[in-house]
Every structure is written in C-alpha cells, then in structure tokens.
Amino acid sequence: MKKNKLFFVLLLMLVPLIGMAQGFTLPKNQKFQKIRFELINNIIIIPLEINGAELKFVLDSGVSRPILFNLSDQDSIPINNVSAVTVRGLGGGEPMKALSSQGNTFKLGNAKNYSQDLYVVLDKGINFSTSLGIPVHGILGYEIFRDFIVEINYNAKNIKLHNPRLYNRKRHKKSQTLPLSIEKRKAYVEGTVLIKDSENISVKLLVDTGSSDALWLFHQPEKGLEIPEKNYEDYLGRGLSGDIFGKRTKVSGVKIGDFELKDAKAAFPYRESYGFIENLGDRNGSVGGEILKRFNITFDYRNGLVTFKKNGNFKTPFQYNLAGIDLQHNGLRYIAESIAGLDGVVREDDNSTFGNVQILLENKTRLSLVPEIIVSGIRAGSPAAEAGLREGDVILAVNGRSVHRYKLQEILKMLNEKEGKRIKVLIERYNKDLLFTFVLKKVFDDD
Template sequence: MRGFRSFFWVLLLIFPVLGMGQTFELPEGKKFQKIKFQLVNNLIILPIEVNGTELSFMLDSGVNQPILFNITDQDSIQINNVSEIKIRGLGEGESIKALSSRGNTFTLKNIENRKQLLYVVIDKSLNFSTSLGIPVHGIIGYDLFRDFVVDINYATRTMKFYDPKFYTYKKDKRSETLPMTIHRRKAYLDANVLVDDVDDIPVHLLIDTGSTDAIWLFEDDEIGIPEAHYDDFLGKGLSGNIFGKRTKVNSIQIGSFILKDAKAAFPDTRSFASIKNFGNRNGSIGGEVLKRFNIVFDYPNRKVTLRKNNMFKSPFHYNLSGITLQHDGVRMVSQRLSSGHGVVKSDDSSFGNVQILFQDRTRLSLVPEIIVSGIRAGSPAETAGLREGDVILAVNGKSVHKYKIQEIIQMLDEKKGKRIKVLIERYNRDLLFSFVLEDLFKHKKP
C-alpha cells in the first residue's frame, strides 16, 4: 500500500550529533513561558520562528536535533553555515542526503536559541501537511526538553516551559511522578503490558510525542504477537514505509494508571535496520496514550509526572474503513447561492481563498482536493471497490470540502456496524460506494 497513514507518522532519526549548540533560554528573571499549540492527530504543533520566519514544528521527543523539510518555492527562509551530510531513520529504504546548518536563531515567543544546529531535508515525499491538513515545516525535540521543565496540558492545548531553577513540584493526589531514563538524548519510561491474559510483562518504552500511535512493541521471547491481529501500514519513517501487525493488548500500566484493551502494534524488524542495538528497549509509547494525561517532563532531574485528563477513557481509534487520505492540490466546486441583496459574504473558510461570483449567483471556489492515498488489503473499502487515487467528494451525503481532513477520517471510521456511503470521482465519473464498518478482530480468535 502506497501513501501515508495520517494516524501513524513516525520520525525517529539516527545520525551523529555534531556538537552541542547554545541552549534555549528565557529572558532573565522570567520563570516560565506559556505557549498555545495545536493538537492534530495526537501530534503537538508549535509555532517557531527560524531566523525571523515563522514556521510550524511538530514536537517530537524521538529526535535529536531539529529537522526542517517541506520547504517550497513560496517559503523564504535563510539558513546559515551549510554543509551536506547523510542521515538515516526508520523505514526500509536507504539513507538520504540532507543539509547541516549551524548558527540559526530559533524563537518560541520569549524563548530563544541563537546558535541552533538544524538539519534540512530536501525530499518532497517527506511531507506531513498533506495528511494532517495543516502546514508542518519541521520537527523539534530534545533541544527544547533538555533546557526546561516542560508542562504539557493536552486538555487545554497549552504548554509551559519552566526554568528548572524556578519549578516547584506541587502535592497532588491525582498526579504520579515516575523515574525517566535519558539515553542518547531520548527519554524512556518503564511500564507493564498484559498480552493475551499472560502475566504482566515489564517493558522499557521510548517516549515518542512524534508518533500518533498508542504503543509499539518489539516481538521477543517474552512478548508475543496476539492471535487477534492484522497486517497494516504503520507509518512512514525518514528511510521509508513501516509495516507491521496491528493488534490490541489487554492492558498497559504506567505507574498506577491502567489503560484496558489498548491499541498496539508490532512493527516489522526490517524497518529498524538502522538501529544496531536496542539495548533494553521493548518499544515506544506515542500520542494516542500520552494525550490521555497532562504531563510534566523534567529532563534535568530525570522525572515525568502524569495526571489523567478527560481523554483518559476515550476509545482507541482504529482505521475501520481501511482508507488513508491526503490532500492533493485543489479542485473547483460550484455553489448556487440563495437570493438576496447586496454583496454576498461567507464566513465558511472551507471554500478556500479563491472565489469567483457570477451574476446568476453561482459561486466557483478552489478547495482542497482529498484523495485516497492508500487502502488496506481486505478492508471494507477495498472490498467495496474503492481504489488508490480516487477523489473523495462526499461521505454520507456531506461534501468533504467543508471539513478538515481529520473530520473526514472520523466520518469514515465513526463506529463498528455503521454503513458508510462514499461519493468519489474516478476518470471524470462520479461513483457511489457503500460498505459497513466491521469489528477488525471479530474473525480472530480471542
């Protein structure tokens, strides 16, 4: 299956760290900086200025240094002191060329680093924006976590970066502070998983805010793949696609917090060819678990504090339809307007920025084109006859250009047993397909 699954983006990069840059700093005397962020598909998106140009970065605790990508001819960004290198990450492909740039100024409101090391990847296939539905220009991780106590409130979509000298732990019976390991600039947490009703298995997991998935596990002598599973495309790494087995485990326990019937995946080991030694790592924990807590990351003191929020008991999301979507340019739609007087105004930004209004009160608008970028083999959508490249026009009678891509995905995967009707365009013909969302595990042994 080609294309990108918007739910499972992963970028864990493996390359040498070329020295330590100057740290991020708050203005003198300021104790913390509060930042608003977007939460899209369990991913945290931050506004960061790079040498004076505001860009959007995903906060990814699985990366060593900031990575810049998805730069187009419409972007004007100055980068300093450039040299060419090769980098490699997860996936089944080869290493790719990139640029290393020193001495860049990164600004996040009042937080600033004037000597930031930056990598630039010139690869059009590495693009989150088409699947997430918003511009994303890069990823940043360790350098921000290293210099602050980072308080992430997933519920309010805000985070605070504290100067460690001024942060005070509060006594709260609903919170739990756990030890956290930092190894090679990445954070790890101990947990327990219950698989197929076998005894709880202790696991050592990478904390990965850059993964939209719940939990990844590596198969070994102790951790086996549950019988109830199916083959799936898990995401795209820097070095190619990542495939594996999609399943669920009886429970994940982190400290005293227990998540039951939790979604899990076992990635194919070929996707990790770039990692020579996992040490005692058993997998990773991603955004679909992390968002259920408000979290304080204290890298300087090797501690993490968890407090469950109102998303703690939310059901885990599965791709029931088997469809993967992405933006693919724009298309033109027409709308017949109701009669009235004066200038026609619309507060519906979903119609796009380019609109033509004719005297007969017909409006033509350029809107994002949503296409099927991949379909899981044997899924309801594939069985019904949908194909990669189909242009999605409507889901259950709702025109998709009025919705964000994540809202369209929710329509397609709403709940088991729901009938979905999808209107598509294929070779200039409109076709209607219908299918029922099935329990992905109902034909599997318990």
C-alpha cells in the same frame, strides 16, 4: 512568510559570536513561557520561528536534533553554516542526503536559542503536511526538553516551558512521578504489558510525542513479546526514511506506573522499519500520542523525572481505522457552488464556501479553490476495499456532506464513527462520480 522563491542564505560565520547564549533561555525573571498548540491526529504542532521565518513544527520527544523539511518554492528560510550530511530515520528506505546547519536563531515566544543546530532535508517526499492537513515544516524535540521543565497539558492544548531555576514542583494526589532515563538524547520510561494468556512483561518504552499511534512493540519472542493471534497487516505511518508497515493488534493491558489501560491498541512494526538501529539494547518499543494524550505530563530531563496526571481523555476508547481508508491532501481543485436560491435570488450574505480563491460566474455560480482529498492507502479486506474503493480515488462527500468544508481529521472521523454505521462515500474516478456504500465493522471480534 515571504512569498519568494526558495533560497538559502549561507552566512559564512565560522564561530558563534562571543557571549551568545548556548541553548534555549527565557528572560532573567520569567518563570515560564506558555505556548498554545494544535493537536492533530494525537500529534502536537507548535509555532516556531527560525531566523525570522514563522513555521510550524511537530514537538517530538523522539527526535535528537531539529529537522527542517517540506520546503516549497514559496518558502524563504535563511539558514547558516551549511555542510552536507546523510541522515536516517524510521522507515524501510535508504538514508537521505541532507544539510547540516549551525548557528541558527530559534524562538518559541520569549524562549530563544541564538545558536541552534539543525538538519535540512531537501527530499520533497518527506512531507507530513498532506496527512496532517496543515502545513508542517519540521520536527523539534530534545533541545526543548533539555533546557526547560516541559509541562504538556493535552486537555487545554498548551505547553509551559518552565525555567528550571525558578520552578517549584507541585504535588497532586492524582499524579505520579516516575523515573525517566535519558539515553542518546531520547527519553525512556518503564512499564508493563499484558499480552493475552501471558504474565505481565516488563518493557522499556521510548516516550514519543511525535508518534500519533498508541503503543509500538518490537517482536521479541525471547522476552515474551509475541504478536497476538488476532492481528492484521496495516500501514502504521511514515518515518523520515519511508513508510512503516507492521501488524496491528491489541494487548490485554499496558501499565505505566499505577496507571493501567485495558485492551490497549498496539502495533508490531516490521523489522525493516527500524533495522538501522544496530543495537536496541533493552528497549522494547515506544509509547505515542494516543496513550500520552490521556495524561497531562511534566518532563524533567535534568533530574530524570516524568509526572503523569490523568485527564479527561483517559477513558476515551482507542481509535481504529474501521473503514480501512487512509487519506491525504493532494493539491487543490476547483468546485462550483450555486449562490442563488431556487427563486434565482443571489444570497448576498452567503459565506459557506471553504476555498480562499473564488471566481464568480454570472453572479450566480462561484468557483472556489479547495483542497483535494484522495485515498492514499486502503487496507486489504476492509469494508472500503470490499465496497470497491481504490487508492487514488478523490473523495467528494461522506454521507452527503461535501468534504471541502471539513478538516482532514474531521473527514477521517466521519469515515470511522462507530461500528455498524453505514457509510456512503461519493468519489471521483477518471472524471466520473461514483457512490460507494459500506458498513463499519470491528477490526477485532470480542473474545
């Protein structure tokens, strides 16, 4: 990406060029396009080119139109045919001002759309990069699922965009094809939920690849969807309109088709987080990445079908925030590393630094510019909170390992490894280094 100041090239084309393709297409005889993706915190990150700019987007089946955000003063992204609009997403905040843009060129490998609409959100507070640990510039969903048969292989971390005209559906004994309803550019699947001491409750769930969580349910007592007694208040994530909070819990089971997951992680978001949805209809919640990653999934929007096949993640335990800490990137900081041994000899082959910008001092000490990781949130009553950690603390090391050598999700894994593990966290607070120790505990006691 060019390192110029942020600008928008407003190409005042009133109509698309005659003969230009509408929607994504592949070259005439190409059966499919394979795209490698990164899976970070159960979210799919794909490479996407917009008007020649190389970006990274979340593949989000829960979004009805592409949204571009997180633009910095170093991004150069031309967009076309701009007008002002207001957009609203999940979260308790107010609607946001945005730009609506038409006639943009999107490229995913050989899959191209020469006339794609998108929204551009200029609010700098909308930035998922800090919590994912890599630059992410937007979200894309419906158009990809509409124009292709989309096969997501969570095991191999790749997506195949199949040309619907050349696609031959394969049947596998261990897979199951279910009805998929498409309503207002979003996909829904039927399932059942078992809440303790209740009968199986039929639910209609939004299929949301853009959610890192497992299962969200709306609190609907009239339908049997009561919040289980064992729960705690938690930060559930961030939507386009602000932070989302709710009750974290687990249900006795969730079933999609013949596939059943017992003691499934679940959450009941507070009503204000989705209050802008005037009519929920018969929707009861959503199923997100922590459940979806347990399958390899083929979406066929055109025929209203979705195929689930269990993969190696199926029996993976659900992940809870045992420590009670949320982390995020907070810019950059310098760290000093000695590149000389105890004998004073410089290790010429030393390449252990994580930072890209380096300064050598007297050829023995190296200053490296590395990401700063801070505590962005902390759950009341959690082991970390009881130990004395605070929001804003800068994380330096976990169990003796300097965090600048690890990705954000790897650090979170260190902090939540297993019940009963003793965690030592070295932090910086007001220019002082402090060491805190706590033991990871179950968030729910066994029944």
